[in-house]
Amino acid sequence: MGRPPCCDKIGLKKGPWTPEEDILLVSYIQEHGPGNWRAVPSNTGLLRCSKSCRLRWTNYLRPGIKRGNFTDQEESMIIHLQALLGNRWAAIASYLPERTDNDIKNYWNTHLRKKLKKLQNGVDDQSRNGVSLDGSQPISRGQWERRLQTDMHMAKQALFDALSLDKSPNNSSEITESSNGYYSNTRLIPSATYASSTENISRLLQGWMENSPKNAQKSTSETTQRTGTDSTSSGSPEALESFFGFESSISDVDETTNSMTETKPFEGERKASLNTQVPLSLLEKWLFEEAVSQDQDMVGVSLDDMAHQLL
DNA sequence: AATGCCATCAACCGCCCACAC
DNA sequence: CGTGTGGGCGGTTGATGGCAT
Structure with a gap:
Protein backbone atom coordinates (compact mmCIF):
# COMPACT_ATOMS: atom_id res chain seq x y z
CA MET A 1 0.00 0.00 0.00
CA GLY A 2 1.45 3.30 -1.02
CA ARG A 3 2.00 6.01 1.46
CA PRO A 4 -0.78 8.52 1.66
CA PRO A 5 0.19 12.06 0.82
CA CYS A 6 1.48 14.11 3.71
CA CYS A 7 -1.59 16.25 3.41
CA ASP A 8 -4.61 16.73 1.27
CA LYS A 9 -3.29 18.02 -2.01
CA ILE A 10 -6.59 19.44 -3.19
CA GLY A 11 -6.71 23.20 -2.94
CA LEU A 12 -3.18 23.49 -1.70
CA LYS A 13 -1.14 26.38 -2.88
CA LYS A 14 2.20 25.86 -4.51
CA GLY A 15 4.98 28.10 -5.66
CA PRO A 16 6.67 31.07 -4.06
CA TRP A 17 5.57 32.15 -0.62
CA THR A 18 3.97 35.54 -0.16
CA PRO A 19 4.89 37.87 2.71
CA GLU A 20 1.46 37.31 4.20
CA GLU A 21 2.07 33.59 4.33
CA ASP A 22 5.48 34.16 5.86
CA ILE A 23 3.96 36.33 8.54
CA LEU A 24 1.36 33.72 9.34
CA LEU A 25 3.96 31.02 9.58
CA VAL A 26 6.42 33.02 11.65
CA SER A 27 3.73 34.27 13.97
CA TYR A 28 2.53 30.75 14.55
CA ILE A 29 6.00 29.40 15.19
CA GLN A 30 6.78 32.32 17.44
CA GLU A 31 3.84 31.33 19.52
CA HIS A 32 4.02 27.57 19.41
CA GLY A 33 7.55 26.83 18.42
CA PRO A 34 8.55 24.71 15.46
CA GLY A 35 7.41 21.14 15.20
CA ASN A 36 4.15 19.32 14.70
CA TRP A 37 4.18 20.56 11.16
CA ARG A 38 1.09 18.68 10.24
CA ALA A 39 -0.91 20.96 12.49
CA VAL A 40 0.59 24.13 11.08
CA PRO A 41 -1.57 24.53 7.94
CA SER A 42 -4.82 23.90 9.75
CA ASN A 43 -3.91 26.11 12.69
CA THR A 44 -2.64 28.97 10.60
CA GLY A 45 -5.07 28.77 7.75
CA LEU A 46 -2.20 28.44 5.34
CA LEU A 47 -3.13 26.63 2.19
CA ARG A 48 0.21 24.92 2.22
CA CYS A 49 1.39 21.41 2.71
CA SER A 50 2.91 20.82 6.13
CA LYS A 51 6.10 19.88 4.45
CA SER A 52 6.15 23.11 2.54
CA CYS A 53 5.76 25.00 5.81
CA ARG A 54 8.64 23.14 7.37
CA LEU A 55 10.84 23.73 4.35
CA ARG A 56 9.97 27.38 4.26
CA TRP A 57 10.87 27.69 7.90
CA THR A 58 14.07 25.68 7.89
CA ASN A 59 15.42 27.04 4.65
CA TYR A 60 14.34 30.61 4.78
CA LEU A 61 12.59 31.98 7.84
CA ARG A 62 14.47 30.24 10.60
CA PRO A 63 16.62 32.61 12.63
CA GLY A 64 20.35 32.34 12.35
CA ILE A 65 20.46 31.80 8.65
CA LYS A 66 23.21 33.58 6.86
CA ARG A 67 22.33 34.47 3.33
CA GLY A 68 24.27 35.93 0.52
CA ASN A 69 27.60 35.13 -0.95
CA PHE A 70 29.67 32.31 0.40
CA THR A 71 33.06 33.29 1.72
CA VAL A 131 50.92 24.04 -18.19
CA SER A 132 47.96 25.48 -16.40
CA LEU A 133 44.89 26.46 -18.35
CA ASP A 134 44.82 30.09 -17.41
CA GLY A 135 48.23 30.69 -18.80
CA SER A 136 49.78 31.20 -15.43
CA GLN A 137 53.15 29.74 -14.79
CA PRO A 138 53.19 25.99 -14.73
CA ASN A 170 35.80 36.81 21.14
CA ASN A 171 34.16 33.48 21.09
CA SER A 172 30.79 33.66 22.68
CA SER A 173 29.92 30.10 21.88
CA GLU A 174 28.24 28.29 24.63
CA ILE A 175 27.57 24.64 24.39
CA THR A 176 24.65 23.59 26.44
CA GLU A 177 22.96 20.32 26.84
CA SER A 178 19.29 20.52 26.28
CA SER A 179 16.68 18.35 27.78
CA ASN A 180 16.64 16.07 24.81
CA GLY A 181 20.24 15.18 25.33
CA TYR A 182 21.52 17.08 22.36
CA TYR A 183 24.16 19.65 22.71
CA SER A 184 23.09 22.94 21.36
CA ASN A 185 25.38 25.72 20.44
CA THR A 186 23.81 28.88 21.67
CA ARG A 187 26.41 31.02 20.07
CA LEU A 188 25.29 34.56 19.80
CA ILE A 189 24.61 35.57 16.32
CA PRO A 190 25.22 39.18 15.46
CA SER A 191 22.27 40.43 13.56
CA ALA A 192 24.54 42.24 11.18
CA THR A 193 25.89 38.93 10.01
CA TYR A 194 22.94 36.67 10.38
CA ALA A 195 19.61 37.56 9.02
CA SER A 196 16.94 36.76 11.49
CA SER A 197 13.58 35.76 10.22
CA THR A 198 12.26 39.11 11.25
CA GLU A 199 14.84 40.79 9.17
CA ASN A 200 14.12 38.46 6.34
CA ILE A 201 10.45 39.18 6.48
CA SER A 202 11.02 42.84 7.09
CA ARG A 203 12.92 43.05 3.88
CA LEU A 204 10.26 41.05 2.17
CA LEU A 205 7.58 43.32 3.47
CA GLN A 206 9.47 46.46 2.78
CA GLY A 207 9.68 45.63 -0.85
CA TRP A 208 6.17 44.41 -0.80
CA MET A 209 4.69 47.51 0.78
CA GLU A 210 6.63 49.82 -1.46
CA ASN A 211 4.72 48.38 -4.33
CA SER A 212 1.07 48.81 -4.95
CA PRO A 213 -1.12 45.86 -4.01
CA LYS A 214 -1.47 44.88 -7.60
CA ASN A 215 2.26 44.51 -7.78
CA ALA A 216 2.53 42.64 -4.54
CA GLN A 217 2.42 39.24 -6.13
CA LYS A 218 5.12 40.09 -8.56
CA SER A 219 7.29 41.74 -5.97
CA THR A 220 7.16 38.69 -3.80
CA SER A 221 9.51 36.67 -5.84
CA GLU A 222 11.64 39.68 -6.54
CA THR A 223 12.09 40.53 -2.92
CA THR A 224 12.54 36.91 -2.15
CA GLN A 225 15.35 36.79 -4.61
CA ARG A 226 16.78 40.05 -3.40
CA THR A 227 17.06 38.90 0.15
CA GLY A 228 19.40 36.26 -1.03
CA THR A 229 21.99 38.74 -2.11
CA ASP A 230 21.28 41.73 0.01
CA SER A 231 21.39 40.37 3.48
CA THR A 232 23.54 43.10 4.90
CA SER A 233 21.64 46.06 3.59
CA SER A 234 18.45 45.70 5.46
CA GLY A 235 16.30 48.76 5.56
CA SER A 236 14.51 50.06 8.60
CA PRO A 237 12.40 47.29 9.99
CA GLU A 238 11.70 48.94 13.31
CA ALA A 239 8.00 49.14 12.77
CA LEU A 240 7.87 45.57 11.72
CA GLU A 241 10.02 44.48 14.57
CA SER A 242 7.59 46.04 16.94
CA PHE A 243 4.84 44.39 15.02
CA PHE A 244 6.40 41.03 15.49
CA GLY A 245 7.98 41.62 18.82
CA PHE A 246 9.91 38.73 17.51
CA GLU A 247 13.44 39.82 17.08
CA SER A 248 13.74 40.15 20.79
CA SER A 249 12.88 36.57 21.37
CA ILE A 250 15.61 35.55 19.05
CA SER A 251 18.42 37.90 19.58
CA ASP A 252 17.75 39.52 22.90
CA VAL A 253 20.85 38.75 24.73
CA ASP A 254 21.94 39.14 28.24
CA GLU A 255 25.26 40.78 27.67
CA THR A 256 26.67 39.57 30.93
CA THR A 257 25.79 35.96 30.57
CA ASN A 258 26.00 35.66 26.84
CA SER A 259 22.92 33.59 26.84
CA MET A 260 19.65 33.89 25.10
CA THR A 261 17.10 35.51 27.32
CA GLU A 262 14.38 33.64 25.64
CA THR A 263 15.08 30.70 23.47
CA LYS A 264 12.17 28.53 24.32
CA PRO A 265 10.27 28.71 21.06
CA PHE A 266 13.33 27.63 19.18
CA GLU A 267 14.95 25.39 21.68
CA GLY A 268 16.40 22.50 19.85
CA GLU A 269 15.43 24.02 16.59
CA ARG A 270 18.26 26.39 15.91
CA LYS A 271 20.40 24.48 13.59
CA ALA A 272 23.44 24.71 15.72
CA SER A 273 26.42 22.86 14.49
CA LEU A 274 26.41 20.41 17.30
CA ASN A 275 22.74 19.95 17.38
CA THR A 276 22.33 17.58 14.53
CA GLN A 277 25.67 15.93 14.49
CA VAL A 278 26.56 12.50 15.49
CA PRO A 279 28.71 12.51 18.57
CA LEU A 280 32.26 13.21 17.52
C1' DA B 1 13.42 46.42 -28.58
C1' DA B 2 12.81 41.50 -29.07
C1' DT B 3 14.34 37.04 -28.52
C1' DG B 4 16.89 33.14 -26.88
C1' DC B 5 19.99 31.09 -23.82
C1' DC B 6 21.97 30.38 -19.43
C1' DA B 7 22.60 30.77 -14.35
C1' DT B 8 20.54 30.92 -10.05
C1' DC B 9 17.83 29.46 -6.27
C1' DA B 10 13.35 28.68 -3.89
C1' DA B 11 10.35 25.12 -3.74
C1' DC B 12 8.66 20.57 -4.72
C1' DC B 13 8.88 15.47 -5.03
C1' DG B 14 9.76 11.06 -3.59
C1' DC B 15 12.24 8.11 -0.76
C1' DC B 16 13.89 6.80 3.67
C1' DC B 17 14.21 6.41 8.66
C1' DA B 18 12.78 6.73 13.41
C1' DC B 19 9.31 6.31 16.45
C1' DA B 20 4.82 5.60 18.54
C1' DC B 21 1.20 2.50 18.89
C1' DC C 1 6.75 -7.45 15.31
C1' DG C 2 4.05 -4.92 11.90
C1' DT C 3 2.03 -0.71 10.55
C1' DG C 4 1.18 4.19 10.16
C1' DT C 5 2.90 8.72 10.51
C1' DG C 6 5.96 12.70 10.93
C1' DG C 7 9.92 14.57 9.70
C1' DG C 8 14.56 14.57 7.33
C1' DC C 9 17.18 14.27 3.25
C1' DG C 10 18.85 14.47 -1.52
C1' DG C 11 17.57 15.08 -6.28
C1' DT C 12 15.08 17.70 -9.42
C1' DT C 13 12.11 21.24 -11.31
C1' DG C 14 10.43 25.66 -12.57
C1' DA C 15 10.24 30.66 -12.18
C1' DT C 16 12.98 34.49 -12.66
C1' DG C 17 16.61 37.64 -13.96
C1' DG C 18 20.70 38.75 -16.53
C1' DC C 19 23.27 38.70 -20.55
C1' DA C 20 24.31 38.03 -25.43
C1' DT C 21 22.80 38.32 -30.01
Whole structure:
Protein backbone atom coordinates (compact mmCIF):
# COMPACT_ATOMS: atom_id res chain seq x y z
CA MET A 1 0.00 0.00 0.00
CA GLY A 2 1.45 3.30 -1.02
CA ARG A 3 2.00 6.01 1.46
CA PRO A 4 -0.78 8.52 1.66
CA PRO A 5 0.19 12.06 0.82
CA CYS A 6 1.48 14.11 3.71
CA CYS A 7 -1.59 16.25 3.41
CA ASP A 8 -4.61 16.73 1.27
CA LYS A 9 -3.29 18.02 -2.01
CA ILE A 10 -6.59 19.44 -3.19
CA GLY A 11 -6.71 23.20 -2.94
CA LEU A 12 -3.18 23.49 -1.70
CA LYS A 13 -1.14 26.38 -2.88
CA LYS A 14 2.20 25.86 -4.51
CA GLY A 15 4.98 28.10 -5.66
CA PRO A 16 6.67 31.07 -4.06
CA TRP A 17 5.57 32.15 -0.62
CA THR A 18 3.97 35.54 -0.16
CA PRO A 19 4.89 37.87 2.71
CA GLU A 20 1.46 37.31 4.20
CA GLU A 21 2.07 33.59 4.33
CA ASP A 22 5.48 34.16 5.86
CA ILE A 23 3.96 36.33 8.54
CA LEU A 24 1.36 33.72 9.34
CA LEU A 25 3.96 31.02 9.58
CA VAL A 26 6.42 33.02 11.65
CA SER A 27 3.73 34.27 13.97
CA TYR A 28 2.53 30.75 14.55
CA ILE A 29 6.00 29.40 15.19
CA GLN A 30 6.78 32.32 17.44
CA GLU A 31 3.84 31.33 19.52
CA HIS A 32 4.02 27.57 19.41
CA GLY A 33 7.55 26.83 18.42
CA PRO A 34 8.55 24.71 15.46
CA GLY A 35 7.41 21.14 15.20
CA ASN A 36 4.15 19.32 14.70
CA TRP A 37 4.18 20.56 11.16
CA ARG A 38 1.09 18.68 10.24
CA ALA A 39 -0.91 20.96 12.49
CA VAL A 40 0.59 24.13 11.08
CA PRO A 41 -1.57 24.53 7.94
CA SER A 42 -4.82 23.90 9.75
CA ASN A 43 -3.91 26.11 12.69
CA THR A 44 -2.64 28.97 10.60
CA GLY A 45 -5.07 28.77 7.75
CA LEU A 46 -2.20 28.44 5.34
CA LEU A 47 -3.13 26.63 2.19
CA ARG A 48 0.21 24.92 2.22
CA CYS A 49 1.39 21.41 2.71
CA SER A 50 2.91 20.82 6.13
CA LYS A 51 6.10 19.88 4.45
CA SER A 52 6.15 23.11 2.54
CA CYS A 53 5.76 25.00 5.81
CA ARG A 54 8.64 23.14 7.37
CA LEU A 55 10.84 23.73 4.35
CA ARG A 56 9.97 27.38 4.26
CA TRP A 57 10.87 27.69 7.90
CA THR A 58 14.07 25.68 7.89
CA ASN A 59 15.42 27.04 4.65
CA TYR A 60 14.34 30.61 4.78
CA LEU A 61 12.59 31.98 7.84
CA ARG A 62 14.47 30.24 10.60
CA PRO A 63 16.62 32.61 12.63
CA GLY A 64 20.35 32.34 12.35
CA ILE A 65 20.46 31.80 8.65
CA LYS A 66 23.21 33.58 6.86
CA ARG A 67 22.33 34.47 3.33
CA GLY A 68 24.27 35.93 0.52
CA ASN A 69 27.60 35.13 -0.95
CA PHE A 70 29.67 32.31 0.40
CA THR A 71 33.06 33.29 1.72
CA ASP A 72 36.21 31.64 0.47
CA GLN A 73 36.49 29.92 3.80
CA GLU A 74 33.01 28.51 3.55
CA GLU A 75 33.68 27.50 0.00
CA SER A 76 36.79 25.62 1.00
CA MET A 77 34.95 23.91 3.79
CA ILE A 78 32.18 22.83 1.49
CA ILE A 79 34.59 21.49 -1.06
CA HIS A 80 36.50 19.44 1.44
CA LEU A 81 33.50 18.33 3.39
CA GLN A 82 31.88 17.22 0.17
CA ALA A 83 34.99 15.26 -0.64
CA LEU A 84 34.85 13.67 2.76
CA LEU A 85 31.14 13.16 3.20
CA GLY A 86 29.82 13.04 -0.32
CA ASN A 87 26.47 14.60 -1.13
CA ARG A 88 25.31 14.45 2.44
CA TRP A 89 24.25 18.04 2.45
CA ALA A 90 22.63 17.97 5.84
CA ALA A 91 25.82 16.63 7.37
CA ILE A 92 27.85 19.25 5.56
CA ALA A 93 25.44 21.94 6.63
CA SER A 94 25.85 20.89 10.22
CA TYR A 95 29.42 22.13 10.01
CA LEU A 96 28.22 25.43 8.60
CA PRO A 97 25.48 26.19 11.10
CA GLU A 98 24.43 29.42 9.49
CA ARG A 99 23.89 27.83 6.11
CA THR A 100 21.08 25.55 5.12
CA ASP A 101 21.60 22.26 3.39
CA ASN A 102 19.54 23.55 0.52
CA ASP A 103 21.75 26.58 0.21
CA ILE A 104 24.88 24.51 0.25
CA LYS A 105 23.46 22.04 -2.20
CA ASN A 106 22.48 24.81 -4.57
CA TYR A 107 25.83 26.48 -4.20
CA TRP A 108 27.57 23.23 -4.90
CA ASN A 109 25.49 22.47 -7.94
CA THR A 110 25.67 25.93 -9.41
CA HIS A 111 29.12 27.10 -8.48
CA LEU A 112 31.46 24.62 -6.97
CA ARG A 113 30.83 21.65 -9.20
CA LYS A 114 31.66 23.71 -12.22
CA LYS A 115 34.58 25.29 -10.49
CA LEU A 116 36.00 21.94 -9.51
CA LYS A 117 35.37 20.53 -12.94
CA LYS A 118 37.30 23.39 -14.40
CA LEU A 119 39.96 22.84 -11.83
CA GLN A 120 40.01 19.15 -12.60
CA ASN A 121 40.39 19.89 -16.28
CA GLY A 122 43.18 22.19 -15.36
CA VAL A 123 44.87 19.41 -13.45
CA ASP A 124 44.38 16.98 -16.30
CA ASP A 125 45.63 19.48 -18.76
CA GLN A 126 48.49 20.33 -16.55
CA SER A 127 49.43 16.73 -16.06
CA ARG A 128 49.39 16.32 -19.81
CA ASN A 129 51.20 19.48 -20.75
CA GLY A 130 52.68 20.75 -17.56
CA VAL A 131 50.92 24.04 -18.19
CA SER A 132 47.96 25.48 -16.40
CA LEU A 133 44.89 26.46 -18.35
CA ASP A 134 44.82 30.09 -17.41
CA GLY A 135 48.23 30.69 -18.80
CA SER A 136 49.78 31.20 -15.43
CA GLN A 137 53.15 29.74 -14.79
CA PRO A 138 53.19 25.99 -14.73
CA ILE A 139 53.39 24.29 -11.38
CA SER A 140 54.59 20.86 -10.60
CA ARG A 141 52.42 18.08 -9.34
CA GLY A 142 54.08 18.43 -6.00
CA GLN A 143 53.31 22.11 -5.87
CA TRP A 144 49.74 21.40 -6.84
CA GLU A 145 49.43 18.84 -4.11
CA ARG A 146 50.92 21.18 -1.57
CA ARG A 147 48.54 23.87 -2.66
CA LEU A 148 45.67 21.51 -2.16
CA GLN A 149 47.01 20.46 1.19
CA THR A 150 47.39 24.06 2.26
CA ASP A 151 43.87 24.67 1.16
CA MET A 152 42.68 21.69 3.13
CA HIS A 153 44.65 22.84 6.11
CA MET A 154 42.92 26.20 5.94
CA ALA A 155 39.58 24.53 5.64
CA LYS A 156 40.33 22.32 8.58
CA GLN A 157 41.38 25.32 10.59
CA ALA A 158 38.17 27.04 9.68
CA LEU A 159 36.24 23.96 10.55
CA PHE A 160 38.05 23.68 13.83
CA ASP A 161 37.33 27.29 14.58
CA ALA A 162 33.70 26.70 13.89
CA LEU A 163 33.64 23.73 16.20
CA SER A 164 36.00 25.17 18.72
CA LEU A 165 34.94 25.05 22.30
CA ASP A 166 37.49 27.69 23.01
CA LYS A 167 36.26 30.20 25.54
CA SER A 168 38.25 33.08 24.25
CA PRO A 169 36.75 36.54 24.77
CA ASN A 170 35.80 36.81 21.14
CA ASN A 171 34.16 33.48 21.09
CA SER A 172 30.79 33.66 22.68
CA SER A 173 29.92 30.10 21.88
CA GLU A 174 28.24 28.29 24.63
CA ILE A 175 27.57 24.64 24.39
CA THR A 176 24.65 23.59 26.44
CA GLU A 177 22.96 20.32 26.84
CA SER A 178 19.29 20.52 26.28
CA SER A 179 16.68 18.35 27.78
CA ASN A 180 16.64 16.07 24.81
CA GLY A 181 20.24 15.18 25.33
CA TYR A 182 21.52 17.08 22.36
CA TYR A 183 24.16 19.65 22.71
CA SER A 184 23.09 22.94 21.36
CA ASN A 185 25.38 25.72 20.44
CA THR A 186 23.81 28.88 21.67
CA ARG A 187 26.41 31.02 20.07
CA LEU A 188 25.29 34.56 19.80
CA ILE A 189 24.61 35.57 16.32
CA PRO A 190 25.22 39.18 15.46
CA SER A 191 22.27 40.43 13.56
CA ALA A 192 24.54 42.24 11.18
CA THR A 193 25.89 38.93 10.01
CA TYR A 194 22.94 36.67 10.38
CA ALA A 195 19.61 37.56 9.02
CA SER A 196 16.94 36.76 11.49
CA SER A 197 13.58 35.76 10.22
CA THR A 198 12.26 39.11 11.25
CA GLU A 199 14.84 40.79 9.17
CA ASN A 200 14.12 38.46 6.34
CA ILE A 201 10.45 39.18 6.48
CA SER A 202 11.02 42.84 7.09
CA ARG A 203 12.92 43.05 3.88
CA LEU A 204 10.26 41.05 2.17
CA LEU A 205 7.58 43.32 3.47
CA GLN A 206 9.47 46.46 2.78
CA GLY A 207 9.68 45.63 -0.85
CA TRP A 208 6.17 44.41 -0.80
CA MET A 209 4.69 47.51 0.78
CA GLU A 210 6.63 49.82 -1.46
CA ASN A 211 4.72 48.38 -4.33
CA SER A 212 1.07 48.81 -4.95
CA PRO A 213 -1.12 45.86 -4.01
CA LYS A 214 -1.47 44.88 -7.60
CA ASN A 215 2.26 44.51 -7.78
CA ALA A 216 2.53 42.64 -4.54
CA GLN A 217 2.42 39.24 -6.13
CA LYS A 218 5.12 40.09 -8.56
CA SER A 219 7.29 41.74 -5.97
CA THR A 220 7.16 38.69 -3.80
CA SER A 221 9.51 36.67 -5.84
CA GLU A 222 11.64 39.68 -6.54
CA THR A 223 12.09 40.53 -2.92
CA THR A 224 12.54 36.91 -2.15
CA GLN A 225 15.35 36.79 -4.61
CA ARG A 226 16.78 40.05 -3.40
CA THR A 227 17.06 38.90 0.15
CA GLY A 228 19.40 36.26 -1.03
CA THR A 229 21.99 38.74 -2.11
CA ASP A 230 21.28 41.73 0.01
CA SER A 231 21.39 40.37 3.48
CA THR A 232 23.54 43.10 4.90
CA SER A 233 21.64 46.06 3.59
CA SER A 234 18.45 45.70 5.46
CA GLY A 235 16.30 48.76 5.56
CA SER A 236 14.51 50.06 8.60
CA PRO A 237 12.40 47.29 9.99
CA GLU A 238 11.70 48.94 13.31
CA ALA A 239 8.00 49.14 12.77
CA LEU A 240 7.87 45.57 11.72
CA GLU A 241 10.02 44.48 14.57
CA SER A 242 7.59 46.04 16.94
CA PHE A 243 4.84 44.39 15.02
CA PHE A 244 6.40 41.03 15.49
CA GLY A 245 7.98 41.62 18.82
CA PHE A 246 9.91 38.73 17.51
CA GLU A 247 13.44 39.82 17.08
CA SER A 248 13.74 40.15 20.79
CA SER A 249 12.88 36.57 21.37
CA ILE A 250 15.61 35.55 19.05
CA SER A 251 18.42 37.90 19.58
CA ASP A 252 17.75 39.52 22.90
CA VAL A 253 20.85 38.75 24.73
CA ASP A 254 21.94 39.14 28.24
CA GLU A 255 25.26 40.78 27.67
CA THR A 256 26.67 39.57 30.93
CA THR A 257 25.79 35.96 30.57
CA ASN A 258 26.00 35.66 26.84
CA SER A 259 22.92 33.59 26.84
CA MET A 260 19.65 33.89 25.10
CA THR A 261 17.10 35.51 27.32
CA GLU A 262 14.38 33.64 25.64
CA THR A 263 15.08 30.70 23.47
CA LYS A 264 12.17 28.53 24.32
CA PRO A 265 10.27 28.71 21.06
CA PHE A 266 13.33 27.63 19.18
CA GLU A 267 14.95 25.39 21.68
CA GLY A 268 16.40 22.50 19.85
CA GLU A 269 15.43 24.02 16.59
CA ARG A 270 18.26 26.39 15.91
CA LYS A 271 20.40 24.48 13.59
CA ALA A 272 23.44 24.71 15.72
CA SER A 273 26.42 22.86 14.49
CA LEU A 274 26.41 20.41 17.30
CA ASN A 275 22.74 19.95 17.38
CA THR A 276 22.33 17.58 14.53
CA GLN A 277 25.67 15.93 14.49
CA VAL A 278 26.56 12.50 15.49
CA PRO A 279 28.71 12.51 18.57
CA LEU A 280 32.26 13.21 17.52
CA SER A 281 32.37 12.04 13.98
CA LEU A 282 35.54 10.96 12.30
CA LEU A 283 35.83 14.41 10.90
CA GLU A 284 35.57 16.06 14.25
CA LYS A 285 38.00 13.57 15.70
CA TRP A 286 40.30 14.40 12.90
CA LEU A 287 39.99 18.09 13.64
CA PHE A 288 40.54 17.79 17.31
CA GLU A 289 43.48 15.51 16.87
CA GLU A 290 44.76 17.98 14.39
CA ALA A 291 44.34 20.75 16.91
CA VAL A 292 46.26 18.80 19.50
CA SER A 293 49.16 18.23 17.19
CA GLN A 294 48.88 21.53 15.48
CA ASP A 295 52.56 21.93 15.05
CA GLN A 296 52.65 18.96 12.78
CA ASP A 297 52.79 20.37 9.34
CA MET A 298 50.56 18.81 6.77
CA VAL A 299 53.02 19.45 4.05
CA GLY A 300 54.83 16.28 3.44
CA VAL A 301 51.84 14.16 4.21
CA SER A 302 50.39 12.78 1.05
CA LEU A 303 46.72 12.94 0.28
CA ASP A 304 46.63 9.18 0.41
CA ASP A 305 47.99 9.25 3.91
CA MET A 306 45.34 11.73 4.88
CA ALA A 307 42.68 9.58 3.39
CA HIS A 308 43.97 6.65 5.38
CA GLN A 309 43.94 8.71 8.51
CA LEU A 310 40.37 9.56 7.89
CA LEU A 311 39.19 6.15 6.87
C1' DA B 1 13.42 46.42 -28.58
C1' DA B 2 12.81 41.50 -29.07
C1' DT B 3 14.34 37.04 -28.52
C1' DG B 4 16.89 33.14 -26.88
C1' DC B 5 19.99 31.09 -23.82
C1' DC B 6 21.97 30.38 -19.43
C1' DA B 7 22.60 30.77 -14.35
C1' DT B 8 20.54 30.92 -10.05
C1' DC B 9 17.83 29.46 -6.27
C1' DA B 10 13.35 28.68 -3.89
C1' DA B 11 10.35 25.12 -3.74
C1' DC B 12 8.66 20.57 -4.72
C1' DC B 13 8.88 15.47 -5.03
C1' DG B 14 9.76 11.06 -3.59
C1' DC B 15 12.24 8.11 -0.76
C1' DC B 16 13.89 6.80 3.67
C1' DC B 17 14.21 6.41 8.66
C1' DA B 18 12.78 6.73 13.41
C1' DC B 19 9.31 6.31 16.45
C1' DA B 20 4.82 5.60 18.54
C1' DC B 21 1.20 2.50 18.89
C1' DC C 1 6.75 -7.45 15.31
C1' DG C 2 4.05 -4.92 11.90
C1' DT C 3 2.03 -0.71 10.55
C1' DG C 4 1.18 4.19 10.16
C1' DT C 5 2.90 8.72 10.51
C1' DG C 6 5.96 12.70 10.93
C1' DG C 7 9.92 14.57 9.70
C1' DG C 8 14.56 14.57 7.33
C1' DC C 9 17.18 14.27 3.25
C1' DG C 10 18.85 14.47 -1.52
C1' DG C 11 17.57 15.08 -6.28
C1' DT C 12 15.08 17.70 -9.42
C1' DT C 13 12.11 21.24 -11.31
C1' DG C 14 10.43 25.66 -12.57
C1' DA C 15 10.24 30.66 -12.18
C1' DT C 16 12.98 34.49 -12.66
C1' DG C 17 16.61 37.64 -13.96
C1' DG C 18 20.70 38.75 -16.53
C1' DC C 19 23.27 38.70 -20.55
C1' DA C 20 24.31 38.03 -25.43
C1' DT C 21 22.80 38.32 -30.01
